[in-house]
Amino acid sequence: MPRGMTESIKKDINTQIEQQxxxxxxxxxxxxxxxxxxxxxIFFDPTIKDSFKKAIxxxxxxxxxxxxxxxxxxxxxxxxxxxxxxxxxxxxxYEDLIRIKEIYASTCDSKVLPNSVQHNVPAWxxxxxxxxxxxxxxxxxxxxxxxxxxxxxxxxxxxxSVMLGKIAVYSTACMTQALIMILIGIFVMPCLDLPAxxxxxxxIALFLMSIVSALAxxxxxxxxxxxxxxxxxxxxxxxxxxIIFAALGGIWIPVYVxxxxxxxxxxxxxxxxxxNGYYDLFLRDGNIAAISPWLLRLFIFFVSCxxxxxxxxxxxxxx
Numbered sequence: 001m002p003r004g005m006t007e008s009i010k011k012d013i014n015t016q017i018e019q020q021x022x023x024x025x026x027x028x029x030x031x032x033x034x035x036x037x038x039x040x041x042i043f044f045d046p047t048i049k050d051s052f053k054k055a056i057x058x059x060x061x062x063x064x065x066x067x068x069x070x071x072x073x074x075x076x077x078x079x080x081x082x083x084x085x086x087x088x089x090x091x092x093x094y095e096d097l098i099r100i101k102e103i104y105a106s107t108c109d110s111k112v113l114p115n116s117v118q119h120n121v122p123a124w125x126x127x128x129x130x131x132x133x134x135x136x137x138x139x140x141x142x143x144x145x146x147x148x149x150x151x152x153x154x155x156x157x158x159x160x161s162v163m164l165g166k167i168a169v170y171s172t173a174c175m176t177q178a179l180i181m182i183l184i185g186i187f188v189m190p191c192l193d194l195p196a197x198x199x200x201x202x203x204i205a206l207f208l209m210s211i212v213s214a215l216a217x218x219x220x221x222x223x224x225x226x227x228x229x230x231x232x233x234x235x236x237x238x239x240x241x242x243i244i245f246a247a248l249g250g251i252w253i254p255v256y257v258x259x260x261x262x263x264x265x266x267x268x269x270x271x272x273x274x275x276n277g278y279y280d281l282f283l284r285d286g287n288i289a290a291i292s293p294w295l296l297r298l299f300i301f302f303v304s305c306x307x308x309x310x311x312x313x314x315x316x317x318x319x
Contacts (some may be wrong), residue, residue, distance in 0.1 A: 005038045009068065013075045040064075115195045121185035122278030123251045126271045128181065129174045129213055130242045133221035136170050137234035140225030159313055163306070167218045174214035197282070205288045206281055208295060213274040216298040219305035220270070226309035245269045273297045 002008075040060065044053055143149040152162050185197030199206065221238070228234035246252060248265050249272030255263055266272045277294035280286035288295075 001040055002038060005040075006071075008038050010071055010075065013068070013072050014079070017072075017075055017079050117185050117189050117195050117197050118282045119254070121181050121197050122275055122282065125178045125181040125210075125278070126213060126249075126274040127242070127246050127251050128177045129217040129274075130220065130245065130271060131239070132170050132174055132217050133224055133238040133242060134235050136166065136218060136221030137225030137228060137238055138231050139166070140222065141228060141231050141234055160306075160310055163222050163309065167215065167222065170218045170221065171211065171214040174217055175210055178210045178214070199282075202281070202287045205286065205291055208288060209274070209277045209281060209291055212295050212298045212302070213277075215302040216270050216274070216305075219302035219309075223305035223309045226313050242271075245271045248272065250275055270298060270301050273301075 042057070042060070140149075143152070149162075153159065182197065182199070186199075187196075190196045224234050224238050224241075228237065246269075248262065249255075249269030250258075250266055251271055255266045255272065258266065273294045277291040277298075280290045280294070284290065
């Protein structure tokens with residue numbers, strides 16, 4: 001900031017005001033005898049993000065506009081005091097005539113504001129759930145290799161019943177993971193000087209969101225375990241595909257900061273469906289009706305994985 005910047009601004013404003021209220025004709029534009037415009041120099045790192053740069057410049061412009069208005073009001077009042085008498089010694093201020101009120105959209109008067117905890121808890125919950133595909137697929141392949149699956153088929157139960165039993169066990173593990181993550185958000189995060197997770201939502205809807213997400217994760221594990229031939233194939237494909245789903249679904253980077261193409265691909269990630277469902281519950285105080293589109297997508301994903309596993313196993317057994 002140059003030396004004498006405030007005095008230069010005052011002198012410039014006083015000159016323009018005097019021209020406007022004097023008896024001589026007003027000179028349009030900037031007065032010829034006025035000083036050059038005051039300049040503020042901002043040094044930016046060449047690697048800085050353009051959005052951050054624009055935010056800084058915009059904030060400075062807003063601050064400078066307020067300062068200019070305040071100086072102009074004082075100068076105008078001082079110039080008009082020679083012609084009229086003011087009854088109030090306090091100069092008016094135009095800064096608070098228009099205010100901006102920020103409200104987060106919600107179906108009711110929710111006080112829950114989005115923060116890092118309310119993003120990370122559901123995000124890492126979904127990520128942990130879908131990593132159940134590795135032990136689940138590995139267990140299916142192990143039973144197939146050591147002959148346990150063949151002995152199970154000799155029992156008067158269908159292959160679907162056997163898989164549903166596995167789904168029940170591993171879904172319980174996923175639900176336990178979700179419960180632990182929620183408890184960490186409520187009790188542990190405040191100990192780290194982070195906001196606490198606030199469950200201003202329907203508990204039944206939260207349970208349904210968690211159980212359907214767990215079914216989608218375990219169904220995906222069953223499909224991989226049935227189709228993969230070796231444990232290495234299942235573990236590699238399961239881990240890599242889960243990481244891809246997480247990267248596309250906004251688990252690590254919020255979807256709104258992604259390019260348009262990536263935002264389009266995020267719509268096909270089951271982790272994004274679960275994350276959006278949790279967003280509706282935690283941030284928008286939604287209910288079962290609000291999360292029903294995400295529940296339906298996750299359930300269709302679960303059914304599709306089970307159907308694919310069933311027909312693949314049936315074709316392999318008959319072939």
